[in-house]
Amino acid sequence: MDSHKVFALLLLITSALSQKYSFGGVLSQAKIVGAGEREVFSYECKTGSCMMTYFWTTSTWDFFDRTRIKYYIDEEPSPSIDGRLFMMHGVGYGVQTMFGHERAGKGAKTGGLYNTYRIPFAKKVRVTLSLPEGINDGLLWVIFRGVENAGPVSLSYDTQLTKDARLKLYTNEDIPLKPLQYIDLSNSNKSGALFQVTININSTGLNFIEGCVRAHLNQGKSMLVLGTGIEDYFQSAFTFNGGEFRYPGAGLNVKFPGDTGLSAYKFHTDDPFLFNDGLRLTLRNGDTFDPETNLKCVLLEGGQPVGSPQLSVVSSHTWVYEW
Template sequence: MHVWVLLFVCILTTQAQELLTFGTGLSSQRLYKTETEIFSHTLSPGSTFGVLTHFWTTGDPEIDTSTFSYYIDGEAVPSIQFITYMLAGAGFNDRAAPWGTKWIGKGAKSGGWYNNFRVPFQKSIRVTGKLPSTASGDKTIWIIVRGTENLPTSFQGFQLPSTARLTLHKIEGVTYDPLAWVRVVCTKNNYNGININKKHMYFMDGGMIGIPIHEMRRLIL
């Protein structure tokens, strides 16, 4: 069972500034089993924040199971790290294609994974990639990474502050019983909880609640 949650943490407010785009597109490049930097960007003078807006990749079959990492603002451990197919929510490496939404998708029978979730940063962002340990030698990769400085981001009707952070939370390799309570995310305010109700092999239904541990009162999200 795989459960991944993206959590925004908001701190301050944002202000209007000049929009500046950045990014890269690499064609027929090589990816290795050792972690390799694909792209890095530092904010321009006068900019206070930026957002990664687009990630797309394709290539040899091993690219589908490669690992990519986003290092935010010089951090030593990446806030966001994912296997390619999980980037588009294909939790069991389902390669049926093409399909897509405005946020995620797979645009080709082979490869073509993309994600348009915005990843905010306040100083810099660094993107790396590496092949799975089972790969034989280096492999060919095509990849596009794009973003914009000072681009406001709205979520569910309200604008996120310029200091918002996107953090990836993972649960991997764990099996739960039907109706079991699963701690998906535990924030600084100790809100957590999700109820997974698996009805059969083809459908999963879940309910999510937040629980302030110090009060033990349930808040429906």
């Protein structure tokens, strides 16, 4: 083969490898039976730079909200994404409310969950599903889509992440918290970007809402307050006194009767929060103020409690891009 033909062939191969194209898969009315993990999608990347871009699902079984979804990225032995279906989409347990925006939503009373989360991988992605405890069978519908030869993740039009960024999910499930006790929403020792936070809290009153949201940075050497109360962090005010709302950036999907709890979500896309050398994101069950200055969130220990927080049960799903 002469040099001109070799050069032309190399150009053709280079052009093919540089092109973006979509891949995907579906299951329609698939019978899911028994306990344990069931693989519902897998794909091997051809270009060394792939990204999952769309997920939708619904089913016929009860307690669909507690269905467990796992993503195994690049043949990792333990899934970096492992969560409960509704919480993964900003929806608390048992919530039947419908909502939607460009990142995630719920399009039916008991199903129709979707997201457009960008989940990068280089070699292979494998997704599994497990039925909720006590459920033995049901029918599943699911759609996956992704892009080959994908570029870096962009949180928003002006915040592009490194090409090595990988999405990780940190979870807490039904954790009892004593008054003024802290809980880690995420705990990363890497650099990265906070993507999304969902909480579901049950208590006997709303004093838990005074808990500050704190970001402990640089291996605990510094701290930044992200919310001077739960409602402040989720972009509301005064104990969510306007009721439920569902915006692209944040929302209160449900406020339980009698002020006994809530479910809320926040996306850090247009409000990017980047970190280096570690992030420990914490929430407190209620909080205190400094009697000398009357300021909240300045004391990690001690101080005067705001109201009378009670025992609370907290679930959370926190998505973080890490590199």
